[in-house]
Amino acid sequence: MSPAIFIDLxxxxxxxxxxxxxxxxxxxxxxxxxxxxxxxxxxxxVNVSPHQFRYxxxxxxxxxxxxxxxxxxHRLELELTESALMQHEGEAILILEQLHALGVTLAIDDxxxxxxxxxxxxxxxxxILKIDKSFIDDxxxxxxxxxxxxxxxxxxxxxxxxxLAEGVENPAQLAFLQEQGCDFYQxxxxxxxxPAANFEAxxxxxxxxx
Numbered sequence: 474m475s476p477a478i479f480i481d482l483x484x485x486x487x488x489x490x491x492x493x494x495x496x497x498x499x500x501x502x503x504x505x506x507x508x509x510x511x512x513x514x515x516x517x518x519v520n521v522s523p524h525q526f527r528y529x530x531x532x533x534x535x536x537x538x539x540x541x542x543x544x545x546x547h548r549l550e551l552e553l554t555e556s557a558l559m560q561h562e563g564e565a566i567l568i569l570e571q572l573h574a575l576g577v578t579l580a581i582d583d584x585x586x587x588x589x590x591x592x593x594x595x596x597x598x599x600x601i602l603k604i605d606k607s608f609i610d611d612x613x614x615x616x617x618x619x620x621x622x623x624x625x626x627x628x629x630x631x632x633x634x635x636x637l638a639e640g641v642e643n644p645a646q647l648a649f650l651q652e653q654g655c656d657f658y659q660x661x662x663x664x665x666x667x668p669a670a671n672f673e674a675x676x677x678x679x680x681x682x683x
Contacts (some may be wrong), residue, residue, distance in 0.1 A: 481639060484522060484524060487524070489522045489525055490522070490524055490525045490528065490529045493521060493522050493525040493529070493642055494518075494525070494529065494534055494538075496511075496519060496520075497521075497534070497535070497538055497540045498541070498542065499521050500517050500519045500549075501517065501538055501539065501542040501544035501549065502544070503517070503541050503669055504517040504542075504544045504548060504549075505542050505543050505544045505657050507537060507676075508544075508545075510673075510678070512517045512676060512680075514545070514548055515548070516548050516549070516550050516578065516659070517544070517550065517675070518550040518551075518580065519549070519550070519551060520555055520582065521551050521552065521557070522554075522557070523554060523556055523557035526553060526557045526565075526568065527557065527560070527561070527564070527568075527602070529560055531568060531572065531623065532568060532572050532575065533549070533629075535549070535572060535575055535577060536539070536575055539575070544590070545577035546575050546577050547571065547576050547577070547578070549577045549578065550574060550577065550578040550579075550580055550600075550601065551577055551578070551579055551580065552581075552582040552603065552614035553580065553582060554581075554582050554583060555572065555581060555583070555584065555586070555593075556594055558581070558597060559593065562569045562593070562596070564598065566597060566598075569597050569598050569599070570598055573598040575629060578600045578601060578621075579597075579598065579599050579600050579601070580583065580599065580600060580601035580602070580603055580637070581594075581597075581599055581602050581603065583602055583603065583605040583606075583639070584602050584604055584605060584621060585605045585607070585608055585621070585625065586605045586607065587612050591628065593661065594628070594629070594632050595632065596636065598658070599634060600634065600635060601634060601635045601636070601637055601657075602625070602629040602634045602635070602636050602637070603636075603637045603638075603639055604622060604625055604626075604636065604637070604638045604639060604655075605639060605640075605660065606639040606640025606660075608621055608622050608625075608637060609622065609638050609640045609641060609646055609650075609660075610640065610642075612645070612646045612649050612650075613645050613646070613648075613649050617651065622638070622649075622650070622653065623653045626650075626653045626654060626655055627653075630654065635656040635657065636655050636656050637653075637655075637657040637658065637659065638650050638655050638657070638658045638659075638660075639658075639659055639660065640659075640660045641658040641659065641660035641661075641662045641663075642660050642661045642662050643662060644662070649661060
C-alpha cells in the first residue's frame with residue numbers, strides 16, 4: 474500500500490507516532506538479521522514524521538530500540554523533513570543533538586520543497602542532504618533543474634554534508650549527478666521498492682557482481 478494512502482490519516486489521528494516507532498523497530502530488527510546472516514554492513518534509513526519527532530521523546534525511543542535489537546547506531550539513518558525542524562528551531566536542535574550523541578546518522582529529506590533555509594543547514598547537526606525528486610525528474614533536459622541541483626550539491630559539500638539524490642530513474646540523470654559529485658542516489662534505476670527477501674537477493678547479486 475502506498476504511504477500516500479494512509480500517512481495523512483495517521484498524522485491527523487495521532488497514530489503516526491506508534492506506527493513510526495513500530496516501523497523503526499522492525500527496520501532495526503531486519504537490519505540485524507542481515508548482519509547476522511553475514512551480509513556486508515549496510516545503512517538502514519527510516520523516515521521520522523514531524524509529530525513523532527516532536528512529541529514521542531524520539532531520542533529515548535531510538536536508544537531503547539537500538540539496545541533491544543542490537544542494531545549498530547552508526548548504521549541507522551533517520552530522515553527528517555524541513556517542516557519538522559523549522560517549526561521550533563531551539564527544540565529541534567536539542568533533539569538532534571541528543572540523537573547525534575547516540576551515533577545515528579541524520580538526514581534532511583526532500584530538500585528544496587519546503588523552507589530550504591541555508592541557515593538551518595549550518596545550525597543543525599545534520600549528516601546528509603536529500604535532494605527532492607522534483608528537481609531530478611527533468612534532468613538533463615531542464616537547465617534550471619540542472620543548475621539548482623548542482624548548486625545544492627556544491628553548498629552541501631561546502632558545509633561538509635553528504636548528498637543523496639532521490640528518484641533517479643535513468644542513466645542520463647545518474648551521469649549528471651556523478652559529474653556534479655553527488656555522493657549517493659536512490660530510485661528505480663537500481664530497483665523499485667522490494668520486500669525484505671527480494672532486497673536480500675538483489676543485494677547478494679550486487680555483491681557477487683562486484
